[in-house]
Amino acid sequence: MRLRILPKEQVPGMVRALMADYRVWGPKAKGPQFAFEPLYDPAEMRLDYNISILSPKVALQPPQERIAVFRLGDGFTVEPVIEAEPTVIFGMHTCDLHALALLDKAFSADFPDAHYLERRQKTLIVSIECLQPCDEHSFCKSMGTWTADSGYDLHLIDLGETYGVYVGTGAGEALLTKYAQARPATDADVRRLNEVLSAKWPRFQHRLNFDAAELPSLLATAYDHPIWAELGERCLSCGSCTNVCPTCYCFNVIDSPDLSLKEAVRLRRWDSCQLDEFARVASGENFREARAARQRHRMFRKGKWLYERFGELGCVGCGRCIRACLTHINIVDTFNAIHASQHRR
Amino acid sequence: MSQEHVTGRKSQNGKPKVAFFDFASCEGCQLTVVDALQTHLDLLDAIEVVNWREAATLDGWDFDIAFVEGSITRPHDEERLRRIREQAKVLVALGACADTGCVNTLKNLLPPEEVRRYVYGDRAEWYETYAARPLSAVVKVDAVVPGCPIDIEEFVEVVKALLVGKRPPIPDYPVCVECKMKGNVCIFHVGGICMGPVTRAGCGAICPTYGDGCEGCRGLIPHPNENAMKDVLDEAGLSVDDIMHYFTMFNAYREVGTGKWE
Numbered sequence: 001m002r003l004r005i006l007p008k009e010q011v012p013g014m015v016r017a018l019m020a021d022y023r024v025w026g027p028k029a030k031g032p033q034f035a036f037e038p039l040y041d042p043a044e045m046r047l048d049y050n051i052s053i054l055s056p057k058v059a060l061q062p063p064q065e066r067i068a069v070f071r072l073g074d075g076f077t078v079e080p081v082i083e084a085e086p087t088v089i090f091g092m093h094t095c096d097l098h099a100l101a102l103l104d105k106a107f108s109a110d111f112p113d114a115h116y117l118e119r120r121q122k123t124l125i126v127s128i129e130c131l132q133p134c135d136e137h138s139f140c141k142s143m144g145t146w147t148a149d150s151g152y153d154l155h156l157i158d159l160g161e162t163y164g165v166y167v168g169t170g171a172g173e174a175l176l177t178k179y180a181q182a183r184p185a186t187d188a189d190v191r192r193l194n195e196v197l198s199a200k201w202p203r204f205q206h207r208l209n210f211d212a213a214e215l216p217s218l219l220a221t222a223y224d225h226p227i228w229a230e231l232g233e234r235c236l237s238c239g240s241c242t243n244v245c246p247t248c249y250c251f252n253v254i255d256s257p258d259l260s261l262k263e264a265v266r267l268r269r270w271d272s273c274q275l276d277e278f279a280r281v282a283s284g285e286n287f288r289e290a291r292a293a294r295q296r297h298r299m300f301r302k303g304k305w306l307y308e309r310f311g312e313l314g315c316v317g318c319g320r321c322i323r324a325c326l327t328h329i330n331i332v333d334t335f336n337a338i339h340a341s342q343h344r345r
Numbered sequence: 346m347s348q349e350h351v352t353g354r355k356s357q358n359g360k361p362k363v364a365f366f367d368f369a370s371c372e373g374c375q376l377t378v379v380d381a382l383q384t385h386l387d388l389l390d391a392i393e394v395v396n397w398r399e400a401a402t403l404d405g406w407d408f409d410i411a412f413v414e415g416s417i418t419r420p421h422d423e424e425r426l427r428r429i430r431e432q433a434k435v436l437v438a439l440g441a442c443a444d445t446g447c448v449n450t451l452k453n454l455l456p457p458e459e460v461r462r463y464v465y466g467d468r469a470e471w472y473e474t475y476a477a478r479p480l481s482a483v484v485k486v487d488a489v490v491p492g493c494p495i496d497i498e499e500f501v502e503v504v505k506a507l508l509v510g511k512r513p514p515i516p517d518y519p520v521c522v523e524c525k526m527k528g529n530v531c532i533f534h535v536g537g538i539c540m541g542p543v544t545r546a547g548c549g550a551i552c553p554t555y556g557d558g559c560e561g562c563r564g565l566i567p568h569p570n571e572n573a574m575k576d577v578l579d580e581a582g583l584s585v586d587d588i589m590h591y592f593t594m595f596n597a598y599r600e601v602g603t604g605k606w607e
Contacts, residue, residue: 030528030530031530033534037528053528053529053530054528058528063526064526233572233573234570234573234576235573236542236543236569236570236573236574236577237518237519237568237570238519238522238541238542239518239519239521239522240521240531243522244525254514257505257508257509258387259385259388259501259505260387260390260391261505261508261509270522272518272522275517275518276517276518276566276567276568277518291570324525326531326577327573327577
């Protein structure tokens, strides 16, 4: 892959130019934290952010969206609503890039989801290499997501005065050509890149005490593990862990009529397997009533079931669920505890 | 609520007839309905108001739907509420006072004589009061609009649900869900206190969105993990007394019922 060099002072102008043609999402400061939001001024963008509260999936699977409109008039009509506009997500970290690959598979499987896929197809990704872990909760190195060699249109690496840019797709190439003036890398740039990436390596720690590839087989032994009851005692069932998760995609569908009862919109809204009523079915039965069963379900989705379904682990090691949990339910500690107990036997 | 379609008893113009009543309350929830009429003009195309002391000179008793604000604080309130119940096909508790008892039920935590002296002074014996309670302690309530005050959009959603004969879509999940969906910084992460993890959503997490912790005005979710929540508040530095204050400010009836009064 050919490395290009983008002087940092070009970035605000590049973003401003992109804003004329695309909705541009980027990391912005939000109080003491960061959030992915549409940019209205390139100066708002904080490429030095550590982690965003919600993952940038909000640009592709919004918390709530309209998916159809019903009308009662001379007859009954249903029209799908597909809200997709040309979009650039700027500054995505590689953990979220790996998560996006999983979302793409999930929304393409069985019944391709036109709402997501149309938006995805109109979205370009400019990712950025992390040179240090977000904080003590990051475990991207253990999950193999602390870097990426695909999934982006452009990928930036901070070289100090400049960004090294890898071009991942033809669309990325076109974007770089049209909106910036990158130059080819010199030998000195390549040496600088190697220094930066070499310095990155020791800053990241493995936090799983075993190889993440063992997770599916480890969990296969742990369905009746006592740890689930312990997590169930602590869980508030607030759904924060799944709402901040970059790979969670479950939603609920709600029909909302207007007051004339002649027109209605069908909305879909994020849902969470951690909520009390998530598994209530039409007969009135709730097949996952206990908090312990719901936490087990989440951990199994992340460590086993999504892997079996899509060939990718459902956890990318971003640590958002750990930061969001007020009762300190920690997916790394949980996996490590199961691993330790299975090895004591 | 009743499976029967509320539109079964329509006025001649085809709209369900609606009445508003109040008991012990600040009447702010009815004011919010007045607000809703300004932002949703089509409400009056959908319903016909036949009785509303606060906002109209109407006193009809031929209503299908009764929205009742306020909690019950006197034995003789019960008789009036029962009359409303007998007439209404659908009785809706409007706002926290009617739904959960709200701050009115704080008095249930205190000795009755002390409270009556404090409020009525040396005329205390003139006034007949008893422990404050939500409507559901006296009559069957078919639907609720939670909150102190109610949320305009949620009120409109409840009206729509009643028009089509469906159970109103009041969330049974906590405020955290809506707060996260807004991408807010968690109040606990900036040193605040918030009852969001155990409080019923539906307000759009309005308080945390503007930087204040949730105080639980919409009542608790159906199965709150109270022990875990108390641990969270303890870790945030609250004393046992303060934790109880957070659990009782809007939800004393849930915690102690009629408390020291019976």
